[in-house]
Amino acid sequence: MTATPSTTIASSLRDEWLALACAGLFGVVYWTFWVDPAILDPTNVDWLLDNTDRGVNYLGWALFRDTPWAWPLGLNPRYGLELSSSIVYSDSIPLLALPFKALGGVLPRPFQYLGLWTLVCAVLQGVFGYLLARRLGAGTEAALVASAFCVAAPVLVARSSHLALTAHWTLLAAFYLYFGRATRLLPWIVLLAVVAAIHPYLFIMVLAVFCADLLKRHRLEVTGIPRLLGNGIVAVAISAAIMWSIGMFVGASPEADGFGYFKHDLLGLVDAGRFSRLFVDIPNGAGAYEGYGFLGTGIILLALATLPAMGQLKRISVSEIWPLALVVIVMFVFSLSNAIDIAGTTVLTLPLPDALARLAGILRSSGRFVWPAVYLATIFVVLAMTWRYRRYGTAIAAACLALQVFDMAPGIAATRERATMIAAAPQPISPLWAELAQHYQRVRAIPVQHPGLSWHYASRVAARYGMATDSVYLARVPPLAEAQQRAEEALSTGAFDPGAVYILDDAARTAAAAQARPGDLMTVIDGRHIFAREGCVSLPDLCEGSPVLTLDNMGGATAPHRL
Structure with a gap:
């Protein structure tokens, strides 16, 4: 029986969906290695x-x-x-x-x-790695190997503690859209809107690829500049509206210190760190972990093997690739910052005007901008191998993949143990907080600082008992002056927030004792000095049986007591 065109197409689609499912499964399997x-x-x-x-x-x-x-x-x-x-x-x-x-x-x-987010990211990493390789002309088997390399990228596993930044699939999705054969604005709008609601660093990277796509359309399709500008304005405006709605433009200034510290080292692409037992851990700066960009043992070996055959990439025209290459190179250069390191030693420092330094401070962890170069290199190296060696290229790439996974195994095991795994339970929270939460709505800390005094503990207490807290840790330092002044006034005049329980350091505890009134609660809970205005009035059972202490003999008492 001869297959009809319709059955052939159906079979082809079925095979493609099966391969796509396998690519997603790669993500699931690898995810189980580096998380519990x-x-x-x-x-x-x-x-x-x-x-x-x-x-x-x-x-x-x-x-x-x-x-x-x-x-x-x-x-x-x-x-x-x-x-x-x-x-x-x-x-x-x-x-x-x-x-x-x-x-x-x-x-x-x-x-x-x-x-769940980490699992979804792993699955999408495999899916978009496969789709990108297929769009670039890889066969099914080669595309699956490329997908597995994307899933097994050391730069992905290294971000396991920073959960929002495990969405590297957004970069692969951007490359996939870039290499599309027709101008399609809607998918770009969707991708940019989604990334805008994930993390600003990833958004800037994807936006850069989108700009490269607009430039490519102008060159290849002779699309007019007014239309391209219109498309860009629409996409950026929608993304900006998303960012406004989620609160990206409120609170602290986006500027921060760290540019020139959180960077990529010039040897970072071959610096294995903890993710190789074959490659050496090259010395680097203290902030270079943000610019970790190790390609992986398998990819480096493939790159060396295919270096003489890079002409095979002529399948992709220069006119098509140069806008993307340009923005990826610019991002790579930015990842180095203005203080360029080689093996942890700064060899060149370029002075920046104050205005440019402040602008760069918005993206202070510039080292992260090495990721687009890492993934683009990964895909093209695998494809170059399969194109150059038609009979055995895919098998060689698969063998290098197995070697890379084997080489990374100790680092992955350490990540599983240290990073996202089930660890010892955190310090217990005293049940006394349940009683305090019935009468107080806030947990405050003095001194006011960032990160806040005992911020982790205070935030856990607030989350468990439905309170609010000013002792927090945020990605950007909030304005502290007004709150610090209010705290100083409370210590000097006794104007404490009557709806708050305070966590105090030693100096603040001494100052608060001088402003305490009869019925106030001063105690130590979970090893921290606690003060609450009229705490013993609101919660007499909490203080019942405790000695009535005076300011003179309070000393270092640790039991709940009246004043």
């Missing part, structure tokens, strides 16, 4: 609380879910009070934080979506 699947349990939050980045991601969301809706939608005043900004600056992935907040009334407590 138990993090998918939405009520399991302990794994988030043993790490600064993940702790911020979760605690920002936990307080956001009970915050009344306001405009912008991402405002998060419970996480920071006067120092607050929005859900953006706790890196809680607004793309998910907002819809899950809308469902907050039916969700369990506690609840986290961050484990």
